[in-house]
Amino acid sequence: MPGVMPHDIIDLNYDLMDGEVEFNVVGLNEVGLNEVELNEVEGVFDSVCAFCDDGGEILCCEGRCMRSFHATVETGANMCPSLGFSLGELHGLPRFVCKNCEYQQHQCFACGKLGSSNVFSGAEVFPCVSATCNYFYHPHCVAKLLYRENKAAAEELERNIVGGGYFTCPIHKCCVCKQEENKEDSQLQLAVCRRCPKSYHRKCLPRAIAFEDIAEEGIITRAWEGLLPDRVLIFCLNHEIVEELGIPIIDHIKFPGD
Ligand SMILES: [Zn+2]
Ligand SMILES: [Zn+2]
Ligand SMILES: [Zn+2]
Numbered sequence: 001m002p003g004v005m006p007h008d009i010i011d012l013n014y015d016l017m018d019g020e021v022e023f024n025v026v027g028l029n030e031v032g033l034n035e036v037e038l039n040e041v042e043g044v045f046d047s048v049c050a051f052c053d054d055g056g057e058i059l060c061c062e063g064r065c066m067r068s069f070h071a072t073v074e075t076g077a078n079m080c081p082s083l084g085f086s087l088g089e090l091h092g093l094p095r096f097v098c099k100n101c102e103y104q105q106h107q108c109f110a111c112g113k114l115g116s117s118n119v120f121s122g123a124e125v126f127p128c129v130s131a132t133c134n135y136f137y138h139p140h141c142v143a144k145l146l147y148r149e150n151k152a153a154a155e156e157l158e159r160n161i162v163g164g165g166y167f168t169c170p171i172h173k174c175c176v177c178k179q180e181e182n183k184e185d186s187q188l189q190l191a192v193c194r195r196c197p198k199s200y201h202r203k204c205l206p207r208a209i210a211f212e213d214i215a216e217e218g219i220i221t222r223a224w225e226g227l228l229p230d231r232v233l234i235f236c237l238n239h240e241i242v243e244e245l246g247i248p249i250i251d252h253i254k255f256p257g258d
């Protein structure tokens with residue numbers, strides 16, 4: 001992610017009374033990256049843009065998805081498509097709800113396909129039960145990931161989810177040692193892939209998922225600190241990094257009607 005630091009996270013608060021948009025800027029510097037004060041945004045809304053995975057001036061969806069987006073082409077980094085709002089449109093918004101939340105059509109984080117998330121009429125994708133997780137899944141897709149080697153258990157979980165049962169998605173455990181995260185111990189913080197349900201403890205990260213280029217070994221940066229609260233942001237080895245972008249190709253967000 002070229003040009004990612006130093007960094008500003010902007011918490012866009014709406015004053016519903018007069019429709020004024022107020023920007024609270026929390027300045028980050030290279031020294032203080034781990035003591036970031038994300039205000040109310042922390043643990044509720046995503047701290048980086050769902051398109052380009054960078055911070056800056058981001059607009060939070062007030063629907064269920066809890067994602068954030070660069071709202072205008074100007075606020076996004078050069079490669080971010082953004083929501084494409086003009087500044088006038090942005091300031092005229094009483095609140096922002098993304099198209100996925102508006103139409104209750106969310107993408108499965110495993111297969112990427114859109115499905116209905118309307119629990120009152122034939123939901124196809126269901127949200128992970130973790131309060132800070134904003135991902136939806138097809139029951140079949142998440143059950144297969146959670147029980148790779150146990151077909152019977154996967155089928156049972158799939159039926160449970162369809163019947164309204166809860167599940168915790170795969171991103172909350174390390175894919176190497178299968179243990180949970182511990183935010184107090186930096187080595188046991190999770191490094192979460194932004195493009196697929198795969199997480200590693202910081203200590204379990206493969207060498208090829210590096211924080212900085214290791215030119216002599218042909219390893220390119222795939223991990224960043226300070227963008228997500230108490231977590232490391234990664235692109236796992238399943239995604240090719242596009243050299244000019246410094247991140248994988250931005251084709252992963254689907255809105256209904258696109
Ligand atoms: Zn963006
Ligand atoms: Zn949304
Ligand atoms: Zn799926």
Ligand SMILES: [Zn+2]
Pocket residue numbers: 128129130133134135168169170171172
């Ligand atoms: Zn989850």
Ligand SMILES: [Zn+2]
Pocket residue numbers: 174175176177178179200201203204
């Ligand atoms: Zn681990």
Ligand SMILES: [Zn+2]
Pocket residue numbers: 193194195196197198235236237238239
């Ligand atoms: Zn991945």
